[in-house]
Amino acid sequence: MVGMAILQPVVALAAWTMVMWFWLYGTRIPALSAAKIDPEELVNDPSLTLDNVLPPQVQWKAHNYNHLHEAPTVFYAVAIVLAIIGQGDGLNAQAGWAYVILRVIHSIIQATVNKVNLRFGVFALSSFCLMFLVARAALAMF
Numbered sequence: 001m002v003g004m005a006i007l008q009p010v011v012a013l014a015a016w017t018m019v020m021w022f023w024l025y026g027t028r029i030p031a032l033s034a035a036k037i038d039p040e041e042l043v044n045d046p047s048l049t050l051d052n053v054l055p056p057q058v059q060w061k062a063h064n065y066n067h068l069h070e071a072p073t074v075f076y077a078v079a080i081v082l083a084i085i086g087q088g089d090g091l092n093a094q095a096g097w098a099y100v101i102l103r104v105i106h107s108i109i110q111a112t113v114n115k116v117n118l119r120f121g122v123f124a125l126s127s128f129c130l131m132f133l134v135a136r137a138a139l140a141m142f
Contacts (some may be wrong), residue, residue, distance in 0.1 A: 071127065
């Protein structure tokens with residue numbers, strides 16, 4: 001179908017988000033057990049947060065999982081718009097893939113070494129891809 005190629009990176013990013021979910025809980029659950037944290041204490045004591053009780057390297061995965069529910073929501077929306085109006089092929093699909101690849105790289109950086117300057121550079125590049133897609137959708141729609 002015409003304009004549907006951009007939906008492939010949409011599904012790829014959604015799948016990557018699920019990979020991060022498994023990575024997050026695959027590290028968080030053992031860390032909670034090792035720290036002997038009672039989850040009920042976390043609920044009942046607002047000053048007690050996972051950021052305060054778990055190692056930063058464990059929390060980096062959780063922070064990234066949360067980040068995958070922020071700017072990528074704009075990507076999902078604009079990609080679906082481009083697909084619906086038949087503009088999701090060619091350069092738009094390539095920009096969609098570039099966005100996804102950069103977000104995966106961003107995740108790997110944040111979940112492993114968490115070098116902020118490097119992470120920001122990759123985030124900025126992905127944001128430019130997203131801005132490009134939004135502009136292309138706006139031009140096609142208006």
